Amino acid sequence: MALRNGFPLEDKMVSASDLSTFGRLKKIYTRVWSFGNSVNVGSKSSFAFPSLNGVFAIGSFLTFLLAVCCAYFYLFPDLQPIVRSYAIPSSVDSISRCNLFEGKWIRDESYPLYNASDCPFAEQGFNCLANGRKDKGYFRWRWKPKDCDIPRFDVHLLLEYLRGKRVVFVGDSLSRTQWESLICMLMTGIEDKKTVYEVNGKNITKQIRYLNVRFSSHNFTIEFYRSVFLVFQSQPPRRAPKRVKLVLSLDKLDDISKEWIDADVLVFNTGHWWTKTKLFEMGVYFQISGSLKLGMPIMTGMRKALDTWASWIDSVVNPNKTVVFFRTFESSHWSGRNHNMCKVSRQPISKTKGRERSPISDTIMEVVKNISVPVTALHVTPMGAYRSDAHVGAWSDNPSVPDCSHWCLPGVPDMWNEILVSYLLQVFRISP
Secondary structure, three states, rough: EEEEEEHHHHHHHHHHHHHHHHHHHHHHHHHHHHHHHHOOOOHHHHHHHHHHHHHHHHHHHHHHHHHHHHHHHHHHHHHOOOOOOOOOOOHHHHHHHOOOEEEEEEEEEOOOOOOHHHHOOOOOOOOOOOOOOOOOOOHEEEEEEEOOOOOOOHHHHHHHHHOEEEEEEEOOOOHHHHHHHHHHHHOOOOOHHHHEEOOOOOOOOOOEEEEEEEEEOOOOEEEEEEEEOOOEEEEOOOOOOOOOOEEEEEEEEEOOOHHOOOEEEEOOOOOOOOOOOOHHHHEEEEEOOOOEEEEEHHHHHHHHHHHHHHHHHHHHHOOOOOOEEEEEOOOOOEEEOOOEOOOOOOOOOOOOOOOOOOHHHHHHHHHHOOOOOOEEEEOHHHOOOOOOOOOOOOOOOOOOOOEEEEEEOOOHHHHHHHHHHHHHHHHHOOOO
């Protein structure tokens, strides 16, 4: 657009056209007013009649003026005053009208977004390339929604948005993977890598309870809290059966939840630990109001835990400060009769074989839908169902134990974060 004195030329055209048009209207107005005055000149006996003529004349003039204005904007719509807006790009704005999780993976040679070996916060066990994987195709795929596009990741835009903020991830090891992914993505925009550090000098481990990485150049933190069930875990009550080693208080949120409250962005997940092998076979049972519920089904227990989480969100979280997300269950690709075989493919698969659906995800979506505070569900289950090629497999720090649950970095979790960022752009109306 051409500019003059800092303003678009269209603005100048509007101003000139307005002056010309209303200059002609001024002449008409003068004639009408003069008509009213000339009629008032005469004998006193005719004073009322001429004044009435003047009122009619002025009324006619105002009607004429309104008609001219309407005709003006109808005939010259392009010359209407320009109202500048600072809305986000249409690609981001369309997200509210698009199902981001219905789509397909397309090959994109511009990926990956980072090199895991250059990122000190990428866990060694997830760096498949460094652990001996030869093919590189698994990190050259981008998720393409059916009816819109996810905005390309702009690291500098995100760094500025996060200035002075807290981003908190809460959940299991899949949440930690997403946490690591986001940090690595953000570090590509930081010149001095030493300005990014774990606040307490901790190393990343599988059992660590809390990690806090600070980007000092932009004064924000990306934090992770390990809470695999989201609710409080404790020792069993007295006189509990010997098989009960630990209890989950389904009506009480995790005791570290107080640390989450003042975050600017909260991202939750749970799911992979809600299984018989990680609960009952490990001696973990449910409890409500101090009473053991030994016969409670796992999905019933999970629903009660999520209801407790939802009540906490509604009562504690300030929606004017905090944006809340909940990521659904991440598809795994175990095979075999006992689901203990892990075969990593070379390409995304075309048939999901039911993996695009999950009762855990369905429960999460149902709970999120009924919360008063706005919560966005990151429904990643369908998109992950195609990616049997992107799991860690045997390329971990312990190759003797294959892994078809976790994902290589870079890889699928990066796409979760690109979607997360696109929602943040929409919520805060940020544009490049």
